[in-house]
Amino acid sequence: MTTTILKPETDAQLVDAVRWALSADEPLELLGQGTRRGLGRPVRTAHALDLSGLSGVLAYEPEELVLTARAGTPMAEITALLGERAQHLAFEPPDGGTLGGLIACGLAGPRRIAAGSARDHTLGIAGVSGRGERYKGGGKVVKNVTGYDLPKLMAGSFGTLTAFTELTVKVLPAPEDTATLLLFGLDDAAAVGVLDQALRSPYDVSGAAHLPDGLAARSVVPTVARAGGAVTLVRLEGFGPSVAARVAALRADLRADAVLDAAESRAVWRELRDAACLGGVTAPPSPTPLSPAPDAEGWAGGNANKLWKLSVPPASGPSVVSAIRHALGPAGAAVEAFYDWGGGLVWLLAPPESATAIRRAVGTQGHATLIRASQEVRATVEVFQPLPDPLMALTRRVKSSFDPMGILNPGRLYPGV
Amino acid sequence: MKMPVPDSGVIARRRAIVDALRAIVPGEGVIIDEAELRAYECDGLTAYRQLPLVAVLPETVEQVARILKTCQEMGVKVVPRGAGTSLSGGALPLADGVLLGMGKFKRILDIDYANRCVVVQPGVTNLGISNAVAAEGFYYAPDPSSQIACTIGGNIAENSGGVHCLKYGLTTNNVLGVELVLMDGTIVRLGGKHLDAGGYDLMGVVTGSEGLLGVVTEVTVRILKKPATARAVLIGFPTSEQGGDCVAAIIAAGIIPGGMEMMDRPAIHAAEAFVHAGYPLDVEALLIVELDGPAAEVDHLIGRVAAIAADKGAVCTRVSTSEEERLAFWAGRKAAFPAVGRISPDYYCMDGTIPRKALPLVLTRMTELSARYGLRVANVFHAGDGNLHPLILYDANQPGELERAESFGNDILRLCVEVGGVLTGEHGVGVEKRDLMTDQFDAADLEQQQRLKCAFDPDGLLNPGKVFPTLHRCAELGRLHVHKGELRFPDIPRF
Numbered sequence: 001m002t003t004t005i006l007k008p009e010t011d012a013q014l015v016d017a018v019r020w021a022l023s024a025d026e027p028l029e030l031l032g033q034g035t036r037r038g039l040g041r042p043v044r045t046a047h048a049l050d051l052s053g054l055s056g057v058l059a060y061e062p063e064e065l066v067l068t069a070r071a072g073t074p075m076a077e078i079t080a081l082l083g084e085r086a087q088h089l090a091f092e093p094p095d096g097g098t099l100g101g102l103i104a105c106g107l108a109g110p111r112r113i114a115a116g117s118a119r120d121h122t123l124g125i126a127g128v129s130g131r132g133e134r135y136k137g138g139g140k141v142v143k144n145v146t147g148y149d150l151p152k153l154m155a156g157s158f159g160t161l162t163a164f165t166e167l168t169v170k171v172l173p174a175p176e177d178t179a180t181l182l183l184f185g186l187d188d189a190a191a192v193g194v195l196d197q198a199l200r201s202p203y204d205v206s207g208a209a210h211l212p213d214g215l216a217a218r219s220v221v222p223t224v225a226r227a228g229g230a231v232t233l234v235r236l237e238g239f240g241p242s243v244a245a246r247v248a249a250l251r252a253d254l255r256a257d258a259v260l261d262a263a264e265s266r267a268v269w270r271e272l273r274d275a276a277c278l279g280g281v282t283a284p285p286s287p288t289p290l291s292p293a294p295d296a297e298g299w300a301g302g303n304a305n306k307l308w309k310l311s312v313p314p315a316s317g318p319s320v321v322s323a324i325r326h327a328l329g330p331a332g333a334a335v336e337a338f339y340d341w342g343g344g345l346v347w348l349l350a351p352p353e354s355a356t357a358i359r360r361a362v363g364t365q366g367h368a369t370l371i372r373a374s375q376e377v378r379a380t381v382e383v384f385q386p387l388p389d390p391l392m393a394l395t396r397r398v399k400s401s402f403d404p405m406g407i408l409n410p411g412r413l414y415p416g417v
Numbered sequence: 418m419k420m421p422v423p424d425s426g427v428i429a430r431r432r433a434i435v436d437a438l439r440a441i442v443p444g445e446g447v448i449i450d451e452a453e454l455r456a457y458e459c460d461g462l463t464a465y466r467q468l469p470l471v472a473v474l475p476e477t478v479e480q481v482a483r484i485l486k487t488c489q490e491m492g493v494k495v496v497p498r499g500a501g502t503s504l505s506g507g508a509l510p511l512a513d514g515v516l517l518g519m520g521k522f523k524r525i526l527d528i529d530y531a532n533r534c535v536v537v538q539p540g541v542t543n544l545g546i547s548n549a550v551a552a553e554g555f556y557y558a559p560d561p562s563s564q565i566a567c568t569i570g571g572n573i574a575e576n577s578g579g580v581h582c583l584k585y586g587l588t589t590n591n592v593l594g595v596e597l598v599l600m601d602g603t604i605v606r607l608g609g610k611h612l613d614a615g616g617y618d619l620m621g622v623v624t625g626s627e628g629l630l631g632v633v634t635e636v637t638v639r640i641l642k643k644p645a646t647a648r649a650v651l652i653g654f655p656t657s658e659q660g661g662d663c664v665a666a667i668i669a670a671g672i673i674p675g676g677m678e679m680m681d682r683p684a685i686h687a688a689e690a691f692v693h694a695g696y697p698l699d700v701e702a703l704l705i706v707e708l709d710g711p712a713a714e715v716d717h718l719i720g721r722v723a724a725i726a727a728d729k730g731a732v733c734t735r736v737s738t739s740e741e742e743r744l745a746f747w748a749g750r751k752a753a754f755p756a757v758g759r760i761s762p763d764y765y766c767m768d769g770t771i772p773r774k775a776l777p778l779v780l781t782r783m784t785e786l787s788a789r790y791g792l793r794v795a796n797v798f799h800a801g802d803g804n805l806h807p808l809i810l811y812d813a814n815q816p817g818e819l820e821r822a823e824s825f826g827n828d829i830l831r832l833c834v835e836v837g838g839v840l841t842g843e844h845g846v847g848v849e850k851r852d853l854m855t856d857q858f859d860a861a862d863l864e865q866q867q868r869l870k871c872a873f874d875p876d877g878l879l880n881p882g883k884v885f886p887t888l889h890r891c892a893e894l895g896r897l898h899v900h901k902g903e904l905r906f907p908d909i910p911r912f
Contacts, residue, residue: 202644
């Protein structure tokens with residue numbers, strides 16, 4: 001329903017745009033490249049605020065481990081720049097989009113268990129609140145406790161609090177080498193037990209995942225695809241001699257069946273990061289920012305099942321999946337799931353009408369997010385974990401403290417938030 | 418430094434407030450005796466002292482909730498306190514406020530190795546967590562130097578760090594969940610044994626909020642396996658520039674050491690005279706670089722660090738060959754504060770962070786300031802993350818020296834901000850740096866932070882007078898001037 005895009009080219013124009021929206025009582029949908037429009041509850045506004053005009057790296061100091069860029073800077077540009085100095089964003093975010101969009105969505109990959117999430121690497125923010133006021137929070141150094149840690153609140157706020165103008169992120173050395181141990185044929189519970197053993201070892205495991213029977217076969221990495229059943233994966237990264245020594249030690253400890261080299265490792269962890277075996281998390285790029293966000297059915301091979309992301313205590317992963325299958329009865333047979341984060345992250349493809357069963361199985365021990373579904377579904381099913389009343393009330397007050405009139409991405413997180 | 422003017426009306430109602438608290442916490446849990454209240458009159462920033470109106474020591478979350486709700490209803494301020502080790506005055510009491518001591522929340526509730534986490538009450542000490550899981554080879558990573566005494570609840574309030582936080586993170590990177598009581602008595606749970614939370618990252622803002630947003634009553638932290646081995650390199654340089662260059666080159670080589678500390682000449686000499694660690698005395702900068710992790714990795718990196726040091730002009734490089742030697746390298750650094758205490762009647766520890774490349778400039782300017790104020794300064798420095806701890810030497814018995822030391826310290830912190838850094842890297846703002854906040858943040862920045870506080874504590878009753886130099890009413894902060902039809906055609910590209 002969006003009819004107009006406002007595309008500020010300066011911070012001052014962004015302030016004007018938000019002030020205009022306030023005075024005209026016209027809420028705004030915030031866009032970078034529009035890559036993640038399909039994530040979250042649909043925002044239905046007549047006007048969009050395109051932040052991709054605020055682009056460019058402002059400062060990159062590899063030795064200080066910080067990078068400051070304008071919010072609309074393409075991630076491809078940042079990744080390439082960091083690569084020149086053998087650095088990266090350690091939380092292993094998905095490819096594409098803008099820095100602002102990435103931080104707003106708070107996305108992280110398999111290395112989350114070792115390196116933290118987007119929030120752990122967001123050091124400073126500047127932007128325009130829903131009050132039309134410019135402000136900043138955090139700082140541009142890696143260690144800072146001055147004032148409230150607003151950058152953490154901004155990470156994962158889905159553009160509902162502030163339109164970012166610039167962000168400062170922590171950057172870290174990229175691992176020189178990587179390898180992955182594989183174990184074949186384990187059931188879910190045994191696999192999570194092995195992952196636990198690996199994570200309890202002193203070998204600095206940076207990825208711990210399990211692809212059950214059927215899902216492993218979809219990998220582009222032949223050793224994984226041809227295993228003939230379930231594949232459990234343990235990643236080791238770092239300096240060459242260190243990786244070699246740890247691979248040897250942990251391979252013996254875990255009685256691993258095979259080892260992937262660096263290229264195969266990178267390929268398989270990219271697939272895991274993107275939940276590729278369940279159709280993927282990222283929609284293909286839209287031809288224009290305002291093309292309707294592609295619906296899941298359109299880009300996941302026609303599969304009408306919904307992709308969910310569950311965060312639970314690692315040891316509980318398999319039992320949560322069993323509980324969901326059980327609760328769905330005959331439809332439970334269609335559920336496909338795999339595990340990352342040592343069992344603590346469950347990617348789950350489930351038939352429509354599974355939300356209640358999923359949320360009940362997760363209970364209060366974690367949270368479930370609907371990652372891929374059509375606009376209609378995302379407008380009616382709670383996309384993010386429903387919050388207990390006192391927490392929802394606090395959430396609304398926090399929203400209101402930044403955006404009292406609800407003009408920034410209204411309803412993207414929760415109704416009215 | 419001025420605290421908010423005490424409300425004489427509240428002080429006059431002390432009797433009624435005490436009665437209300439006694440109805441919640443029976444017996445000795447409510448303290449009104451002046452001699453007993455003395456124990457709470459200050460925290461680690463001992464220059465500021467104030468007796469609280471009354472102190473209360475609850476034992477259950479229900480009691481905490483009722484205390485806060487009652488205080489809100491009676492319009493009484495509350496200052497939460499852990500072990501009272503804050504170096505910034507975060508737990509400084511108020512004459513018209515209730516001191517809420519969390520010291521009785523001492524139980525470890527759940528050690529969960531399968532999920533690699535521990536659930537504790539907030540009064541458990543930082544080291545107490547590591548000790549509880551040491552037998553299985555685990556530990557809790559953040560290690561502030563007060564870790565024997567400081568509590569995990571206080572660590573969350575201050576987002577405490579330590580010498581290993583470049584590699585292992587601050588408190589905020591190691592906490593999985595908290596139970597939090599708001600000023601109106603509402604109990605909320607944020608996070609848990611899983612990663613991330615649904616909705617806003619409220620745990621992220623509560624951590625480091627210095628007791629202004631809520632009172633933590635339960636904490637879940639992640640625990641890590643102890644590194645298999647650790648070795649250290651002691652490196653001396655003729656200039657601080659070379660020391661700084663060496664740190665930059667180590668990081669540029671892709672190495673994130675477990676610890677990377679720098680000391681300047683005065684700190685080296687004080688430490689060596691105290692513990693005889695074998696430090697070279699003819700250098701301007703001494704680096705301790707500790708590599709930890711799997712033995713193969715540590716052995717590999719030790720060689721690379723030594724080579725980088727040589728390349729950067731090190732005049733002395735010693736690699737630890739035994740655990741005893743590694744600990745000896747650290748002994749001087751760890752004793753730096755008491756060592757400085759031996760050469761001066763008093764010292765004042767500062768805590769700014771700078772971009773590391775600004776180190777030579779900052780040290781030069783600090784030397785100039787030292788001459789101007791007529792006070793010596795010794796520097797220890799978490800070199801990896803740019804966190805400076807200048808120790809200003811003074812004598813509190815000399816009239817005016819404390820004030821001079823504070824002015825000197827304020828100038829150092831302003832300098833940190835001027836070169837692109839921040840006022841505090843790990844000690845917190847508290848009352849100590851409160852009035853400098855306007856040097857780092859402008860009015861709009863501070864007002865937005867205070868609006869966030871209003872979402873948690875609309876009456877401003879929780880730990881007021883800390884962090885923010887000026888108090889505003891929430892109604893005033895929330896006011897929004899919108900002129901309908903303003904900016905009808907703003908000058909912005911449209912499509």
